[in-house]
Amino acid sequence: MGKRGSVVVVAAGLVLALGGCGGGTDEKAGASDGSSATPAPARAPSPELVEWVGDLCASAVALKELRADSTAQLKEIRDPDAEIFAQARALGHLSETLTVVETEQRDLEELGPSGVPAADRLLGAWRKKVKDVVRELRSMYPDLGGEDAVDGAANVDRHVQTLTPPRPDLPGLTKQDPRLAAAYQRAEQCAPGWKPPKGEPSAPPASAEPTGPLPEAADGRNTAACSDGACEILVTSTADVTANGLNVDITVGNSVTFQTPDTIMNLGGQGGVAQFGDTLKVTVVAQNEQGAVLRFARP
Structure with a gap:
C-alpha cells in the first residue's frame, strides 16, 4: 500500500510540474492555491477478514512449532542412551503428531472464503498439504510398531517437515493486496513472536512428568487376568493384552502408548485414560521410569 501511494504522489507532482512549464491558466491556478492530489485512503478491513487472517496465521504458527518439536523428538529417539525407550517414544511421536495435524486440518476446513481470491487459493494449498500428511501418518499406524524406532520416527518427521507455508505465503500476499x-x-496472531494463550497449547506435550514409586498392581504382571476386561497390571516395557475381546499392544517409556488394530493413543503420567468405545477403558494409575500400573475396566 505504501508503494502505491508513493507512485500516485510522484505522478501528481509530474503533472503539476508539466503544468508549470506550459499548461493553461487552470493548472497554474491549481498550483498557486497550494492544492495537490493525494491518494485515497485505504478502506479498513472488515472484522471478518481480520479474524480470517488471524486464524490462518494461528495455524501457520502451530505447524511451525510442530516442525520444530518433531525435530527435537527425533533427536531424542536417536539418543543411544535412551535406546530402551526408543520404540515407545516413536509411537508416542506418531500419536502426538497426528493429533496436532488432525486438529489443524479441522481448523483449516472450518475457515470459510475470505473474499480475497489469492488468499482463498493459499487456504486451499494449506488444506491439501495438511490432508496429505494426515493420510500418510494414518497409514503408518499398523506398521510403525514393527519398524526400527529411529526409521519410524524419521518417517514421521519427514512428513511433518513438508508442512511449510505454500508460496506465495500470507506475508507475500500482503504485498499484493492492501x-x-x-x-x-x-x-494479533500474525504479530512476530505470537504464541497461543496459556491453556491453549498448539501441540500436546511429549510426555507428562513421571509419578513417584509405583504402587503394587493387584494382578502383578499377569496380563491373562485382563481377559474379562477388569484387571490392574504392571507393564515395564511392552505387553500384549487381550481384554474384553479387544487386543491392545502397550508400550511404556516416557509415556504410555496403546495400539489396537484401529487406533493408537498416547498418555503420560498419573490419571490419563484411554477409552476404546464401549469395549474398554484403561487408566494410568501411576507411571515412572520403571514402568506403569494400568487399570482395565469395562465402561
Missing part, C-alpha cells in the same frame, strides 16, 4: 496487508497488521 486489504490483506491491513488485516494482517491488525490480527
